[in-house]
Amino acid sequence: MALLVVIAIEVARLKDLFAVVMLTGIYGLVSASFFVVMDAVDVAFTEASVGAGISTLLMLVVISLTQRSEHPVRNRPFGALLVVMLTGGMLIYGTLDMPYMGAGDAPIHIHIAPRYLNDSMQEVGVVNVVTAVLASYRAFDTFGELVVIFTAGVGVSALLMTVGGRGEKKPMVAINDSMHKQQLILRIVSKMMLPFIMLFALYVQFHGDYGPGGGFQAGVIFAAAIILYTLLFGLTSARRVINQTVSQLVAAFGVLLYGSVGLVSLLNGGNFLDYNVLASNPISGQHLGILFIELGVGITVASVMITIFFNFAGRKELQKSTSEK
Amino acid sequence: MLMGLFNHWIVVVLMMIGLYIVIAHGNLIKKIVGLTIFQTSVFIFYISMAKVDGGTAPILMANVSQYANPLPHVLILTAIVVGIATTALALALTIRIKEAYNSIEEESIQEQNKKQASEPDELDPRSDPY
Numbered sequence: 405m406a407l408l409v410v411i412a413i414e415v416a417r418l419k420d421l422f423a424v425v426m427l428t429g430i431y432g433l434v435s436a437s438f439f440v441v442m443d444a445v446d447v448a449f450t451e452a453s454v455g456a457g458i459s460t461l462l463m464l465v466v467i468s469l470t471q472r473s474e475h476p477v478r479n480r481p482f483g484a485l486l487v488v489m490l491t492g493g494m495l496i497y498g499t500l501d502m503p504y505m506g507a508g509d510a511p512i513h514i515h516i517a518p519r520y521l522n523d524s525m526q527e528v529g530v531v532n533v534v535t536a537v538l539a540s541y542r543a544f545d546t547f548g549e550l551v552v553i554f555t556a557g558v559g560v561s562a563l564l565m566t567v568g569g570r571g572e573k574k575p576m577v578a579i580n581d582s583m584h585k586q587q588l589i590l591r592i593v594s595k596m597m598l599p600f601i602m603l604f605a606l607y608v609q610f611h612g613d614y615g616p617g618g619g620f621q622a623g624v625i626f627a628a629a630i631i632l633y634t635l636l637f638g639l640t641s642a643r644r645v646i647n648q649t650v651s652q653l654v655a656a657f658g659v660l661l662y663g664s665v666g667l668v669s670l671l672n673g674g675n676f677l678d679y680n681v682l683a684s685n686p687i688s689g690q691h692l693g694i695l696f697i698e699l700g701v702g703i704t705v706a707s708v709m710i711t712i713f714f715n716f717a718g719r720k721e722l723q724k725s726t727s728e729k
Numbered sequence: 730m731l732m733g734l735f736n737h738w739i740v741v742v743l744m745m746i747g748l749y750i751v752i753a754h755g756n757l758i759k760k761i762v763g764l765t766i767f768q769t770s771v772f773i774f775y776i777s778m779a780k781v782d783g784g785t786a787p788i789l790m791a792n793v794s795q796y797a798n799p800l801p802h803v804l805i806l807t808a809i810v811v812g813i814a815t816t817a818l819a820l821a822l823t824i825r826i827k828e829a830y831n832s833i834e835e836e837s838i839q840e841q842n843k844k845q846a847s848e849p850d851e852l853d854p855r856s857d858p859y
Contacts, residue, residue, distance in 0.1 A: 556814035
């Protein structure tokens with residue numbers, strides 16, 4: 405915990421944005437291990453792959469697109485410091501009334517959590533309660549969140565789409581072609597690892613009912629495999645494997661899959677996203693529903709992450725080719 | 730007393746560091762990093778609320794009766810992924826700002842805006858004061 409504070413202070417102090425981004429990666433990893441200590445394995449999984457992996461990568465690409473260090477034009481931190489101290493003091497005063505950490509009788513543990521913990525086995529039949537709540541009790545919320553992710557992907561595409569992508573067939577230079585040829589060991593080793601990363605993503609996807617994991621984590625891990633490939637073999641060859649238009653379509657397909665599971669249950673005489681009616685037995689109906697919507701989540705998250713990365717990297721190549729002219 | 734509230738205090742400190750970065754730094758990427766720290770502090774707050782002493786992760790097993798509260802886990806799990814999606818959107822905006830103003834420092838962007846306002850140009854909608 406104190407480590408987190410140290411890293412955060414360093415982040416605030418440093419001017420070199422590269423170091424700042426690296427530190428945020430470490431920060432993500434440390435907070436992921438903290439989540440493990442707090443028994444939140446699903447969350448730790450997500451934070452490790454997102455906070456330490458994807459977000460660091462995205463920020464690095466953006467820094468290479470913009471600038472590496474911060475220019476302090478103005479420096480009057482005292483006003484800001486005063487505001488921060490005041491707010492922090494008030495918040496700490498507020499915590500004095502809060503229940504202690506780990507207390508079993510805190511209000512948060514009394515109201516609805518016991519119902520989830522006691523009844524989800526009979527009602528949903530899934531060992532991992534987090535998955536049960538995510539995909540069954542709160543499936544409607546999860547649907548909304550998936551749509552938010554999809555919208556963000558569309559937004560990034562709209563902002564950064566390289567113009568005239570279809571007609572322009574000139575071979576783009578790989579991000580750093582010379583480096584690709586030098587890093588022979590890295591390329592071979594990661595090429596060997598790629599199938600295992602993808603296999604692991606699939607395992608996380610379909611094992612989410614029994615252990616930590618699920619669609620969100622699997623999607624991010626799968627996207628990480630593709631991004632690793634892009635980093636080592638260049639954007640041009642990665643685009644040959646996964647077309648950008650296709651990945652956008654696939655993202656939409658994931659949302660559609662989620663929504664149509666809801667519609668099918670509606671047509672079968674239940675409520676929207678009420679899986680009990682999907683099969684003759686409510687439990688197997690629940691299993692079927694969770695399987696499909698987690699698949700939808702995984703597909704959308706993976707392809708949105710890939711789309712976002714491709715857009716950033718494509719922008720970089722565009723910048724490079726215009727500066728060379 | 731000290732140990733019971735220690736986590737909440739760490740959360741407050743982290744939150745305030747994030748807020749400070751957002752207020753005091755002009756660099757847009759640094760601001761996004763500050764927002765990320767602020768966001769993570771909220772995650773830590775929720776997750777430490779869900780913890781129950783002597784409980785384990787909420788994956789049902791025989792011989793275990795105490796579990797952490799699954800609901801905050803679900804909320805934060807999706808919040809992390811939504812967070813990276815919105816962060817990516819912010820970063821994309823930063824790139825466009827860099828291309829438009831050739832700078833990602835707040836001051837220099839505002840200066841350029843002021844200059845444009847003082848030299849009215851009917852083609853530029855930003856020069857219109859109303």
